[in-house]
Amino acid sequence: MHIPGLSGAANELHVQRAKITRNKIMLFIDSPARRPIEFEVVGTSREQRVVLGRYTWPEDLGPLSTKDDEPEWNLVVKFRDKDLPFRKIEIEPVSPSIKVEYAKGYGLEKLFVVNEKEFAAVFFRARTRVRNRESLMFACWQVLTYADLDTKSRVVASVIYVYKMMEFNQGSTLAQFLPQLAETIEEAKLLPRRGGVRIDGRMLVMSALTAKWHGELFLGKWDDLVATLDELVQFIEEMAPRPVAMIYNAARGLAMRAIIAFECGDAERTRRLCELNFALFKYTANHLQPKSEVFFGEMIRSGGAVQVCLQMLNKIDGEGFKIELKKVLPDIIRISPEDERTYKTMVGRTAALLKRCKGA
Numbered sequence: 001m002h003i004p005g006l007s008g009a010a011n012e013l014h015v016q017r018a019k020i021t022r023n024k025i026m027l028f029i030d031s032p033a034r035r036p037i038e039f040e041v042v043g044t045s046r047e048q049r050v051v052l053g054r055y056t057w058p059e060d061l062g063p064l065s066t067k068d069d070e071p072e073w074n075l076v077v078k079f080r081d082k083d084l085p086f087r088k089i090e091i092e093p094v095s096p097s098i099k100v101e102y103a104k105g106y107g108l109e110k111l112f113v114v115n116e117k118e119f120a121a122v123f124f125r126a127r128t129r130v131r132n133r134e135s136l137m138f139a140c141w142q143v144l145t146y147a148d149l150d151t152k153s154r155v156v157a158s159v160i161y162v163y164k165m166m167e168f169n170q171g172s173t174l175a176q177f178l179p180q181l182a183e184t185i186e187e188a189k190l191l192p193r194r195g196g197v198r199i200d201g202r203m204l205v206m207s208a209l210t211a212k213w214h215g216e217l218f219l220g221k222w223d224d225l226v227a228t229l230d231e232l233v234q235f236i237e238e239m240a241p242r243p244v245a246m247i248y249n250a251a252r253g254l255a256m257r258a259i260i261a262f263e264c265g266d267a268e269r270t271r272r273l274c275e276l277n278f279a280l281f282k283y284t285a286n287h288l289q290p291k292s293e294v295f296f297g298e299m300i301r302s303g304g305a306v307q308v309c310l311q312m313l314n315k316i317d318g319e320g321f322k323i324e325l326k327k328v329l330p331d332i333i334r335i336s337p338e339d340e341r342t343y344k345t346m347v348g349r350t351a352a353l354l355k356r357c358k359g360a
Contacts, residue, residue: 012031019132021138026076037093040052042089050086110122111135171218182212220353246284259328260357278313281303329346
């Protein structure tokens with residue numbers, strides 16, 4: 001079988017797909033070899049090297065898929081908590097003459113870090129993290145469980161972890177984690193202003209509160225959701241000075257809280273929230289610098305949430321205006337419609353919340 005990006009030498013093992021979850025490693029391994037190849041699956045960290053199993057290709061592997069894009073696996077390797085944490089997972093042939101090649105993006109590295117410098121190098125940018133989304137969720141869990149990191153690093157890991165748990169429908173785990181996130185938010189409120197979105201205390205609090213209200217919406221925890229949105233609004237109102245980068249999360253949180261107020265018939269709160277959202281958007285536009293092309297893009301992508309507020313602001317004293325969730329939610333929630341299952345859940349939860357509000 002030809003694998004794009006991999007050579008076809010007979011003395012090679014090809015790792016086409018790989019991911020790691022809380023208790024197992026899943027692999028799809030192939031080879032052009034015509035003879036059996038023995039190899040070990042090894043978990044490594046700075047302190048230890050654990051052989052998780054020895055296998056022979058192809059005898060110990062399941063039936064091979066004939067399509068590279070099928071999410072199938074032919075080897076599952078289980079491990080125990082006492083073996084953790086893993087910095088990376090490696091396929092090590094018993095014979096030194098055998099080489100291992102990984103298809104682009106399918107290496108299981110960058111699963112754990114031991115200090116803030118390493119964390120920043122791996123987790124601050126999406127392009128430097130482990131590629132597989134489920135493996136990234138595992139990496140965040142490992143860091144939050146086993147690493148002794150500072151508050152800013154734990155905020156970043158927590159935010160990624162929350163969104164990944166929603167993507168993979170890990171509702172019970174998410175519900176257990178949210179109280180821990182709330183504690184981390186309180187710690188983040190004590191952090192100083194630093195100027196960078198992943199080290200500035202204000203931005204970290206905004207990011208964590210945004211992840212928290214998304215998690216509460218996903219779980220249908222209405223009272224907690226509204227309380228978190230109110231906490232976010234208060235944080236925005238009291239923040240001075242306001243960094244331009246805040247608009248991305250602020251616009252969405254203010255719009256969501258305004259929609260709830262609008263549907264509940266609270267015209268005064270709706271008006272105040274919508275006016276604040278528009279004022280923040282103007283403030284951001286006026287304070288952007290030419291070098292801030294990234295923040296400019298985030299401001300533009302926040303325009304839809306502000307526009308929803310302007311619609312409510314202009315229609316609040318009239319009759320017949322209705323919020324069309326399927327049209328406005330893509331501009332408000334930080335879940336892409338392309339993630340169909342999670343997005344559908346968020347739409348359904350929001351509809352249920354607003355229906356509950358109308359019946360109150």
